[in-house]
Amino acid sequence: MAKNLKVLQRPEAESSSLHLTTAMNMMLKLHLVRIKNEDKMRLYLLETFCLLIPVSVIFALSPPQATVAVGADQLVVLHWVESNDPGVIGYNVYRRTGLTGSFSKVNQQRLSITGFADVTVHNDTTYFYYVTAVSVTGQESDSSNNVRVIPHFLSDDELLDFLEHAAVDFFWYEANPLNGLIKDVSTQDSPCSIASVGFGLTAICIGIDRGWIPRDAGQQRVLNTLKTFWTLPQGDGSTGYAGYKGFFYHFLDMKTGLRARNSELSSIDTGLLLAGVIYVKEFFNTPDSTDQLIRSLADSIYDRVDWRWMEATANHGGIYMEWTPDNGFNNVSWWKGYCEAMIMNTLATGSPTHPANAGDLYLTWTSGYQWGTYYGYSYVVFPPLFGHQYSHCWIDYRNINDPWMSKKGITYFENSRRATLANRAYCAENPGHFVAYSDSIWGLTACDGPPPSYYMARGGPPAQNDDGTIAPTAAAGSIPFTPEESVTALRAIYDNYRSKLATPYGFADAFNPTKGWFDDHNIGIDQGPIAIMIENYRTAKVWNIFMENTDIQRGLKALYFSPITEVRQGKSGFAPTPYLFQSYPNPFNPNTTIQYVVTRKSHVTIVVYDVLGRRLEELYDGVQLPGTYSTIFNAINYPSGIYFCSLVVGGSRFFQKMILLK
Structure with a gap:
């Protein structure tokens, strides 16, 4: 590293504290540094700058932060937070097997992203990892936090x-x-x-x-x-x-x-x-x-x-x-x-x-x-x-x-x-x-x-x-x-x-x-x-949340979509399930229509709750055959706020949020 730097040395007689005059003499000029990377020569031009701090501080790279590891089947995946230090161009990953022994680098080439997949591991074995940041001169930072992980066989879930x-x-x-x-x-x-x-x-x-x-x-x-x-x-x-x-x-x-x-x-x-x-x-x-x-x-x-x-x-x-x-x-x-x-x-x-x-x-x-x-x-x-x-x-x-x-x-x-x-x-x-x-x-x-x-x-x-x-x-x-x-x-x-x-x-x-x-x-x-x-x-959660949006419901309705109750089955026998649509309009005042699908003869209940979970009205309670049904919720006697419609069909329960704006 020294051959790439021109440093004005301070006198030996100076105290360990850095005086202003000495600092002015420690202007560090970084010139063109050639680094060999994957058989290609890349040219890095760093701006000339003046620093009023010791050389040892100039090159003290911050280590990567928040390193985490996930163990899978004969695989360990690591992630860490990107370093913001100027001059950092990559990272190295080090691994130790078991509780004793030394760490050794596992990546063959410098890593340009903040993640690494280690495929050279064995199941049911304990590994420890840390990560270092690498500068344009090849200098490495101190190690990140150590992480412990044990890869193992994965069930389907x-x-x-x-x-x-x-x-x-x-x-x-x-x-x-x-x-x-x-x-x-x-x-x-x-x-x-x-x-x-x-x-x-x-x-x-x-x-x-x-x-x-x-x-x-x-x-x-x-x-x-x-x-x-x-x-x-x-x-x-x-x-x-x-x-x-x-x-x-x-x-x-x-x-x-x-x-x-x-x-x-x-x-x-x-x-x-x-x-x-x-x-x-x-x-x-x-x-x-x-x-x-x-x-x-x-x-x-x-x-x-x-x-x-x-x-x-x-x-x-x-x-x-x-x-x-x-x-x-x-x-x-x-x-x-x-x-x-x-x-x-x-x-x-x-x-x-x-x-x-x-x-x-x-x-x-x-x-x-x-x-x-x-x-x-x-x-x-x-x-x-x-x-x-x-x-x-x-x-x-x-x-x-x-x-x-x-x-x-x-x-x-x-x-x-x-x-x-x-x-x-x-x-x-x-x-x-x-x-x-x-x-x-x-x-x-x-x-x-x-x-x-x-x-x-x-x-x-x-x-x-x-x-x-x-x-x-x-x-x-x-x-x-x-x-x-x-x-x-x-x-x-x-x-x-x-x-x-x-x-x-x-x-x-x-x-x-x-x-x-x-x-x-x-x-x-x-x-x-x-x-x-x-x-x-x-979980169907993305579907359930997205379908609550009134603009999406408006768009589907404009494109002539409507609920269905019967689907012609192909190979593997797909069958429809009960479904509660987002009430429309929503927000509403004072009436909103609640539409739902029953796919087999079932006992059905429809109940409206307030935001505190208090039962307000039962809109339906009885047995219904397969089909598409609708009912009206009239909220003329209720204040503005958030309400929930609960549909129970057989043993399945569905909820939709309704917003009353008066």
Whole structure:
């Protein structure tokens, strides 16, 4: 290190305290430092600066903070908080086996992210870890806190818990905590993806529910995020803006929040962002002042979006896919046909300020539907599985339907189930003769891939860009539709490819055994369905909370969705469950309609409670046959406030919140 520094030594006679005159003589100039990194020479230019502190203090790097470790099956995952010291360019991880002995470095190359997956461990063995920060000169900080962990075999439920937790961690650690922006990809130079932020806002709430993220920390991160999106500049210029007309550019700079990579103003990515914004509005629902501010900001961000401006009115309705400052809507397609954009349509038609024309949008959208039959499953076709997952992350389609799908006798939920099973059957048949494809290792969707193809939408049937690349998010994001098949696939991928696919955030994005290619990073829009859909499978909580939103209910109603009571079952026998819809209108004064579904002859009770849990009124108590029912709650004699409707059907209980505003 000394050969890179020119230091003016102080006289030996000086006392240990540093006088001003001596300090002035200790101006330290850091020049160009060449560092060899992964066989490439990188040039680091550090600003020349003056320091009035001893050299020993100048180079005392702060150690990484809040190191945590999670043990899985022959795997340990570590995370820590990023160092803010200038000159820190990476980290090293050290491990000790057992209670005695010395620590040794386990990472072969310097780590550029704040996480590490150690696959060189054995189950039921105790390990200790610490982390150090590394400067541009190769100097290491003191060690972080030591963490103790014991890897162990995972049951199916523990495997899902691990994968869900790991996916949530992506959105917590691959973010700028000051502004809440979340990376597109877990690489050092990745920009923010606004869709990743939408998934991430929801994932943070899951982390709070699961105890992985403290509520106050998660609440503050969400607040920072919403403040950022509300205050970022909007305008029609090509630079210096984050969005226009309430929409946002696909990619934003992680620090400034401004347009990055010359990206497009994206309607679908804005829609996915808004789904997360609406979710946190419903999640943070207490009278706490910060919760109130979150709800206010969420409304402001959503209400500002001008969906009418984004309508392709000259083309008989529908929403344009994108807009750019240079080309406007010239040569731009609009959304037509079944895909991931159903959530966007619902947001567009549910807007209380600038709603899209629901009739034109619905006709344009459904005019592109393609009904097909593959491997014995008949459904609306979209080969990559992400198109069957994204909207379902938030909207519960199990017991609602629109006219087009009603004529086919199935729901969109059942449609996604059939598409997933057909995707699995396609991989099992393996028409491309790829390595590893089977009924236990399957899943084709949009994902990374081996060069020169890289990221693209892969799917089947019918085959679409199928080159032998499998993405774990395909099976994980379909787990509510195909729980047994998805768990089998996730375990098979883990058992067979753990050592090559493990990252700090669970599985790497994708792998291609035929070409010997295994990804080494994660993508936010693939991590999102893993976290959210596993949670929906386990508790349905994301569905339940999101469906409380009145704007979403308005949008679904505008698109002709209504409750259903009977679904034509396909293979594996999906059956509907009882359901309590959000009362409408909500807020209300003084009447609101409560609608619910009974799927088999059952004893039914409907009771209204106040916010303190006191029983106020019994609206129904009796036996009902399968069908859709409704009743009116008249609150003329009650004060403004929050009330809860309880539906009990057989042994199942459902709640919905109602807000009376007089």
